[in-house]
Amino acid sequence: MRIGCLFGTFDPPHLAHVAVAEHMLLTPGLDEVWLVVTPQNPFKMGRSLSPDRDRLAMVELAVEGHPGLVASAFELDLPRPNYTADTLRRMRMKWPEHAFDLIIGGDNLAAFHRWKDPEEILEHHRVLVYPREGAPMDPAEVHYLDHPRVMIVQDAPFLPGSATELRADFEAGATMEHNVAPAVLEYIKQHRLYGAR
Secondary structure, three states: OEEEEEEEOOOOOOHHHHHHHHHHOOOOOOOEEEEEEOOOOHHHOOOOOOOHHHHHHHHHHHHOOOOOEEEEOHHHHOOOOOOHHHHHHHHHHHOOOOEEEEEEEHHHHHHHHHOOOHHHHHHHOOEEEEOOOOOOOOOOOOOOOOOOOEEEOOOOOOOOOOHHHHHHHHHOOOOOOOOOOHHHHHHHHHOOHHHOO
């Protein structure tokens, strides 16, 4: 199988994550898209995350009823701090029968040259890029934009805002019902995440 890996803290997973994953699933050759729940992003140290079990449970609820989308806890069991290159290396070792593509936003592509072992990632994996508002997409500005294993996925939905903004809005009393799946919203309320009552 060829599997696209969309990494994220998913705190919480919102409808746009699912829309992007479903669109990426249309990429020729892809059989599944895994939403890989990550521990603390090494580039975003300093903010607290909801517990791993809650974030994983919410992703499982978010992908329910979406064939081809899979919630993955694979990275949560790896030593920390962890880097995407390390995770992909371990995936290749655990599932040598599968091919893995990395799915990232245009903002991450702009910073990709600062990631750990970007050349190793590109040696073994296609990198499928979806647009992010305001992210530069000029080869003169973005390393690897014209690399043969980097593929800009046309017509992918924009991933608006961020989970950070969503959490802040919810803590301020705004509703999440138009941004997360009903089952995810119910989970948030039941477990009193993000100040829910």
